[in-house]
Amino acid sequence: MAAADFFEITIQGKGGHGSSPHTSIDPIVVGSHLANQLQTLISRTKNPMQAGVLTISTFQAGSEANNVIPDTAYLKGTVRTFEPTLRSLLEEKIKTMAEHICAAYDATCTVTYTKGYPAVYNHPAETEVIKTVFTDKFGAETVETTPLRMGGEDFAYYLEKKPGSFFFVNSGNAEKGIVYPHHHPKFDIDERALLMGGKAFLTIAEHYLAAQTETAIKHKTAIEAAAE
Structure with missing residues (x-):
């Protein structure tokens, strides 16, 4: 059984009207890029011979209004690994990737990474x-x-x-x-x-x-x- 870790990412953008996206910083666009790019940590950063999973389970943003760009977006998910070195690497890369992608769009973010159960080792x-x-x-x-x-x-x-x-x-x-x-x-x-x-x-x-x-x-x- 794998080590089970969890992360939460809050993206702070700038809300605005849907008709004037240039006056806002759209956290949904930023979050969408981040959600896609986080998967490359498994496909391109992890050694293919290592076992690892990164799943985003929640993506929340906006309200019932269909013409409003929200201020914030919220993502959370889980990371599963067996090797301690990969476990630490993915934690580091998630934080770095989130910060850099948000900065590229003039947004900011807060990343909370929680280490859960370690991997089960059967003697x-x-x-x-x-x-x-x-x-x-x-x-x-x-x-x-x-x-x-x-x-x-x-x-x-x-x-x-x-x-x-x-x-x-x-x-x-x-x-x-x-x-x-x-x-x-x-x-x-x-x-x-x-x-x-x-x-x-x-x-x-x-x-x-x-x-x-x-x-x-x-x-x-x-x-x-x-x-x-």
């Missing part, structure tokens, strides 16, 4: 343990490796402190029509997935408890052997 040893115990318990056909996903996940903070692994439990069911993604108005889950999730965690706990017991027995045996 190899723990991931291999989970894969093995799930395969043994539930069968190889139920376990699969998923590709990188650009969604964010706060479990990343735990994995920065302790080795571990993040996994998904499938909650869809095509036969029941449960096929819609997150944020869709018809999103739902097959609640049997809750039971499977519980079984998954119990399987992990069982593995580690068995491993600790085996280690304790070996340690006790070694002490007894040394005492003899």
Whole structure:
């Protein structure tokens, strides 16, 4: 799961009448150029071998009047990356591009960039343990490796402190029509997935408890052997 950052850009222009655009600084035109040019950070600044997404989710300007050029325009969006260097680069470039494009049109802007969850890093040893115990318990056909996903996940903070692994439990069911993604108005889950999730965690706990017991027995045996 990717690092999930967010940005907000307020463009300050100069309002005026739609019939006299030369007397104003149109923030809609400025914002339109900025919205298009920000995409070049992904297509032309980012290394093609790196994963990264920049999405503008909001563009607001003007009112119900159809003959008024507004004072301001407002954009916000999200940036998703995996590599810290790219994450920092895109933050820097968004701010620089916004300032320079606005200056080219005699507008100004305020950029707020908020770093969200870091990228999820699954530790190899723990991931291999989970894969093995799930395969043994539930069968190889139920376990699969998923590709990188650009969604964010706060479990990343735990994995920065302790080795571990993040996994998904499938909650869809095509036969029941449960096929819609997150944020869709018809999103739902097959609640049997809750039971499977519980079984998954119990399987992990069982593995580690068995491993600790085996280690304790070996340690006790070694002490007894040394005492003899």
